[in-house]
Amino acid sequence: MRILFITPYPAGRAPSQRFRFEQYLPALTANGHKYQEEAFLSEETWAILYKPGHSLSKALGILGGMLRRTALLARVSAFDFVFVHREAAPVGPPVFEWLLAKVLRKKIIYDFDDAIWLPNTSENNKIAAGVKWHHKVASVCSWAYKNSCGNSYLAAYARQFNPNTVVNPTTIDTVHLHNQVRDQARPGRLVIGWTGTHSTLKYLEQIVPVLARLEAEGLDFEFRVISNQPPNCRCAH
Structure with a gap:
């Protein structure tokens, strides 16, 4: 099975991606599956995204992400499933998700671990807040083959639009990746x-x-x- 992971951020950079699915990628390979991860943001844009200034570079980074997404559409036919984490693009309506589901007829697994349909404006993103299109989450939920939600609250929202919704809690690997620094049973503050x-x-x-x-x-x-x-x-x- 070939799986395409569509992500907002570069691989290994965002906690949501690491804990939602990236930690399981070696298990996919071990079981004979193949995958490809395609980020919207480049490493260069990610490095300046939340820093003051750099407006032109940020705008060019967003444009570059849009171009990469457009080019990606020509290659999705090679994949059995398309796993969309949070959103295919951080701005604008869900054009790419619509093309994937309705035109290219791909099976989308839509994954989110936050209430991303609610506007969340901060000093760092207030300029882009008007074009983030938060209400697109409902549309993508309805088009998805299955919705993967981090908790029951998120799943209840997704089920309004698509009954094929599961609660997929965010987990950590306490055997191989985490909890190896010290004995948690040791007394202390x-x-x-x-x-x-x-x-x-x-x-x-x-x-x-x-x-x-x-x-x-x-x-x-x-x-x-x-x-x-x-x-x-x-x-x-």
């Missing part, structure tokens, strides 16, 4: 962790009261944030 990117740091404010309550109840813990930018909230103090 409790660590509560949060991981995300600049676009979701604002949600930390919602858990500050919970952390304060735990502290008031005498729980001795350390709260760690893993992100590409430092948090700007009360939890950082």
Whole structure:
């Protein structure tokens, strides 16, 4: 079986891709399947995407991604399934998904692990917010052969448009990839962790009261944030 993975980001760069499917790619190969991963963003565009400025380079990077997607359409006939993670293109309507499903008649596995149909504007993406076309998620869900959703909330949304929807939780490999640094059973101070990117740091404010309550109840813990930018909230103090 040949599987085409259509992704927003370069391979190995985004946590959602690593945990949703990239960690399983060696298993596909071991079982005789072949795959190809095609990112919308190049490594060069990814490196500057969330940095201030570089407007021309970012625009050219988006244009380059659109051209690569267009060229890819000529090669999808060689694949049995097309796995679309989040979206085929970060801006505009779901043109590529429509062509894949309705014109080329490919079986699409549509995968998402966030409520990506809800607008989420930050200082870094406010210029592109008007062309992100969040409501395209419903259309892609309806065209998909099957929807793969990270939790039951996401699956409930997808099932409004397509009953062929499964809950596919985001997992980590605790045997081969993770949890090898130290013995988690070793006694020590409790660590509560949060991981995300600049676009979701604002949600930390919602858990500050919970952390304060735990502290008031005498729980001795350390709260760690893993992100590409430092948090700007009360939890950082």
